[in-house]
């Protein structure tokens with residue numbers, strides 16, 4: 433009997449022999465003193481857009497909640513099960529994070545589903561449909577826009593949903609209060625999987641732009657990986 437799939441055990445071994453060995457003291461200190469991350473990231477479940485990988489974060493640095501399409505629901509204390517709201521409450525009220533980043537990404541399956549108004553639910557309970565209804569009004573207006581290509585509609589909704597989630601964050605009274613007091617800053621980000629481009633939202637205008645990061649495009653890629661420049665060319669073609 434296999435307790436866990438072999439590829440997971442191989443990855444675990446790599447972790448213990450690599451990162452854990454190099455950072456043992458850090459892990460022990462985090463265990464002893466508890467976590468105090470400065471940043472919460474709300475990201476998609478998508479396996480290609482892991483925040484810890486994209487931001488090069490180690491243990492204890494990011495408090496992450498991932499859900500379908502990185503959405504924040506509106507504040508709705510109705511006694512129901514609210515996983516994302518629970519994580520948010522803990523991050524803000526207990527950990528007192530100073531930054532919350534809502535990070536969307538290109539080719540998001542949840543966003544694609546929201547734009548496909550004809551699609552049948554994956555199962556009768558339709559959890560995805562209910563969840564994506566957080567952005568339903570805007571999804572419907574974008575889905576009906578004949579002037580946009582399907583790729584343009586997809587990117588537009590990916591970015592508008594980030595702004596919607598940030599607006600919903602502010603519907604939580606403690607988020608709004610800590611932001612007003614200058615103790616908390618809300619950010620939007622969008623990651624393009626194929627080119628690794630990171631776009632950040634301008635808090636004033638809501639526009640997305642690429643932050644200036646000094647990236648060495650000539651850095652040698654590990655065996656089997658494409659250099660960043662090649663990846664850009666391939667995605668364009």
Ligand SMILES: [Zn+2]
Pocket residue numbers: 476477478500501502537539540541542543
């Ligand atoms: Zn996604």
